Amino acid sequence: xxxxxxxxxxxxxxxxxxxxxxxxxxxxxxxxxxxxxxxxxxxxxxxxxxxxxxxxxxxxxxxxxxxxxxxxxxxxxxxxxxxxxxxxxxxxxxxxxxxxxxxxxxxxxxxxxxxxxxxxxxxxxxxxxxxxxxxxxxxxxxxxxxxxxxxxxxxxxxxxxxxxxxxxxxxxxxxxxxxxxxxxxxxxxxxxx
Numbered sequence: 001x002x003x004x005x006x007x008x009x010x011x012x013x014x015x016x017x018x019x020x021x022x023x024x025x026x027x028x029x030x031x032x033x034x035x036x037x038x039x040x041x042x043x044x045x046x047x048x049x050x051x052x053x054x055x056x057x058x059x060x061x062x063x064x065x066x067x068x069x070x071x072x073x074x075x076x077x078x079x080x081x082x083x084x085x086x087x088x089x090x091x092x093x094x095x096x097x098x099x100x101x102x103x104x105x106x107x108x109x110x111x112x113x114x115x116x117x118x119x120x121x122x123x124x125x126x127x128x129x130x131x132x133x134x135x136x137x138x139x140x141x142x143x144x145x146x147x148x149x150x151x152x153x154x155x156x157x158x159x160x161x162x163x164x165x166x167x168x169x170x171x172x173x174x175x176x177x178x179x180x181x182x183x184x185x186x187x188x189x190x191x192x193x
Contacts (some may be wrong), residue, residue, distance in 0.1 A: 010082065012048065014039040017051055018050075019060045024102040026113035027057055027121050054121065057110075064106050068095050072132055075158040081143040085162050085193070088136070092166050097179040104174030108167050133163040151193050159191075165189050 018040040020029050032053060036046055050056040065072075071091035078084045096105050107125050114122040140155035151158060169182050 001142070009039070009041050009045070012050075014041060015060060015063050018056055019063060020101060022060050023104075023106040024066075024112065026110040027079050028110075028115060028118060036091060037088040037117060042088050051061075058126035061107070061124070064126070068098070068101065068106075070134065071095055076135060076139045079156070081140050081148045082190070082193070084136070084139055084143070085158070086186075086190055088162060089169070090183060090187065092147060093169060093179060093186060095172070096173040097182065102174075103176070105167070108170040114172070116173070129163065129167070133159050133165065136162055153193065 003090070017040070018035055021034050021038045025034065030053075032046075035056070036054070041049070042106055046056070050059060054173060071094075071131050072088060075084050075088035075091060075157065097103060099122070102109075107128055111122060111125040114125065137155050137159035140158050144155060153161065169185065172185070173179075173182060
């Protein structure tokens with residue numbers, strides 16, 4: 001029998017199920033049993049297809065950024081700095097309160113629950129958050145170069161501010177604050193600019 005047994009599960013569905021488990025419990029709080037049960041695969045199939053738990057988590061994060069967190073790329077295309085900030089934060093609220101997933105942000109939630117034993121995971125999560133902040137800063141710098149001077153903060157300060165608001169919104173969403181209240185927080189935050 002050339003090529004071995006055919007795969008008996010849908011990889012995309014398995015990744016989506018793993019994403020929800022990691023999202024709900026964080027990287028550390030997720031056991032292999034929870035993952036394999038949710039994914040509908042045995043451990044050997046999981047390891048053969050996705051590698052270690054760390055590797056699976058990396059694949060899940062990549063999927064998250066291409067799907068649920070893709071609003072960042074859309075927001076960066078807005079015409080003004082203020083529009084970028086508004087769309088980014090409001091779309092963030094919609095994503096972290098989406099009833100199809102656990103509340104909050106997969107990345108922020110996992111980072112908050114990451115012990116020193118998983119420093120490589122914590123470093124990856126920090127780098128992903130830093131990259132988002134850098135993408136915002138780059139867009140704000142481009143806005144300034146294009147003549148958008150409506151905001152008084154520097155691009156770096158504004159990017160840090162927006163990222164901090166976004167991460168705080170995630171924590172608030174995870175604790176049950178309503179979507180409407182979170183949108184109000186965004187509106188208040190934008191008015192302070």
